[in-house]
Amino acid sequence: MSVFIIIALPLLAVRLTLLFLAARKKDKTYLVPGFVRLVCSFVNAVMGISRSTAAL
Secondary structure (H helix, E strand, O other): OOHHHHHHHHHHHHHHHHHHHHHHHOOHHHHHHHHHHHHHHHHHHHHHHHHHHHOO
């Protein structure tokens, strides 16, 4: 398992929490950090998958 995938998993958990808070509290201040974490975790996951397949 690549380091990038290991980093992406907690970011996904934080993203889910922030988006849940945004939906629950109807407060838009949680949306921007939630979507930023979404993009970061997606980039880390793609980098981790591409690096793990490049090693094969």
